[in-house]
Amino acid sequence: MPSKSDVEFFKIAVTKGFVDNAQGKRLITLLSQAENNAARLSIDKLMIMEEMLSPEQVKEIQDMQQRRIFYCPCGQKMNVFTFKPGEKARCKSCKRIIDIPDLK
Ligand SMILES: [Zn+2]
Known part of the structure; x- marks a missing residue:
């Protein structure tokens, strides 16, 4: 399962219109797979890898999480x-x- 902070991160991305729920489902699948392989992949890295977010967008979301x-x-x-x-x-x-x- 994604961590609470991952879920928050994703919710902000949706709120900002960066991703939609279909991408979200895919993301959850990918995160679960990564965990099954014992690779703890952070949601921000994953979303950049999947080209759902740009590094600038990730930074924007992380700034918001802190605020x-x-x-x-x-x-x-x-x-x-x-x-x-x-x-x-x-x-x-x-x-x-x-x-x-x-x-x-
Ligand atoms: Zn009060």
């Missing part, structure tokens, strides 16, 4: 990488609606 954490005023940590700035999210803890800031 995805946002704290609600109540202290709850939120994963906001699938949201665009200006969208609204509900805090799991205090239930307040939060405007997603521009995290760039």
Whole structure:
């Protein structure tokens, strides 16, 4: 199974329109095969090898993964990488609606 971080990486790639779900399925298959061969292949390398992403796109996604954490005023940590700035999210803890800031 792909790691949590791999899944996140892929979700960002989809959100940004770099890949579609069909490519995603193929990617999961390739990742599983790599694991069966005891080769731990990272999703970013694999996507470059498969020419799904350019190295620039990979960097863009990795930058986003590092910026995805946002704290609600109540202290709850939120994963906001699938949201665009200006969208609204509900805090799991205090239930307040939060405007997603521009995290760039
Ligand atoms: Zn909150």
